[in-house]
Amino acid sequence: MSNAEQFKALVQSHRDGDDAHFYAVALQLAAVEARRGHGKIAEEIRSLVDAAKSRPPSTSKTVALHQPRGDLAALLLASYPANRLADLVADAALRKQLDRVVREQRHITRIAAHGLSPRRKLLLVGPPGTGKTLTASALAGELGLPLFLIRLDILITKFMGETAARLRQVFEAIAATRGVYFFDEFDAIGSQRAMPNDVGEARRILNSFLQMLEQDHSQSLVLAATNHPDILDPALLRRFDDVLHYRLPDTEQAQTLLRHRLAGHLPKRVAWKGLATQASGLSYAEIAKASEDALKEALMNEEAQVDIKQVIAMLEERRVMRAGWKQNSAKG
Known part of the structure; x- marks a missing residue:
């Protein structure tokens, strides 16, 4: 790869936020400089790359969003x-x-x-x-x-x-x-x-x-x-x-999703597996929405915890909605 192509690749990888590719091209440039006898420059480039790789990612960095233009x-x-x-x-x-x-x-x-x-x-x-x-x-x-x-x-x-x-x-x-x-x-x-x-x-x-x-x-x-x-x-x-x-979740996957969504909001002792069986036949999205609906009910009622019965009711509500949608689709 020529120097011109390498510099072009550097700019493109920086534009795309591809750090791995950016570092790889930079090290290629360092190798070229070393072959030319510019050992000091090559070592400086390598040191800069090593320092950049070891730096923890910034949580306050603002990423420039690529916004499409024109058509x-x-x-x-x-x-x-x-x-x-x-x-x-x-x-x-x-x-x-x-x-x-x-x-x-x-x-x-x-x-x-x-x-x-x-x-x-x-x-x-x-x-x-x-x-x-x-x-x-x-x-x-x-x-x-x-x-x-x-x-x-x-x-x-x-x-x-x-x-x-x-x-x-x-x-x-x-x-x-x-x-x-x-x-x-x-x-x-x-x-x-x-x-x-x-x-x-x-x-x-x-x-x-x-x-x-x-x-x-x-x-x-x-x-x-x-x-x-x-x-x-x-x-x-x-x-x-x-x-x-992609498939509908089994009981174990439904249990994992319910834990992710509701852990810390339900009583300490929860029969998660039993609760997950109530979600049988529902999609991940439907389980997630039912969990959110139960949490919102608790917040609006100023309750410290989500009632398990409310979660089950919301899961059943989603099941009824699914059945109604299937019935209407069949008629259509």
Whole structure:
């Protein structure tokens, strides 16, 4: 890599907040200076890198948020999430996949040096409320990257060719600014091309997405989430590095979530496992909302602790809401 490319890489990694890549390029520059006989300069660079690595992270640092401009401002919603993977209650298999994604991203320079690519194109599949959106936030938070939510309501238009043009703008942003780009309700784009209700424009949109995704060799993470994997085009699976499956929580996972949400607000002796059985069939999001509703009731009633009966009542309320939604969906 030439000096010009190295300086460019330094600026880009600083812009993206990628400290690991910044330090790696700085050490490359130090090696170049050492080979040129500039030992003192090389040692100073190494000392600065070592000092920066050992410095504890600042809690008061203000991060400049990458805000899309122009046409992209309507297509992308940008944020810097504070979530971490520890906030996500998941089964062992899913946790292992997510940990591997984070590890590979943190060793991106070493992996790229051997001609390999880290996992960064992920398909998230599962029922609503099981943690797909939280995963996008948690990955962005873990890696210190901005999260960009692609607004499909703006992206997809009725005008021929306009959706593909906007999609290209999104992928240009993916290449220009490293971040986590999240396509929620992805089946709006990725439905099978051979479906009976398919139209020519829908096929062109999907073909454009497949082509752009395959040609994308950026350092950004591209996440697509769907509640309906059965209608996705099979060609999509080959373009993603990993498919992550999300399921409703079992009793142990429901218990963990209830503890996270209510520990310290319930009496000291709580039959957590018994309480978790009351959440059977509910999603993570529904359990979390029921817990919050019970806590709000206690606050409004000026009670020192949350009543377990109130938690059970709120869980049952969510169950009734779910049943009503299913019934109305079936009628529709």
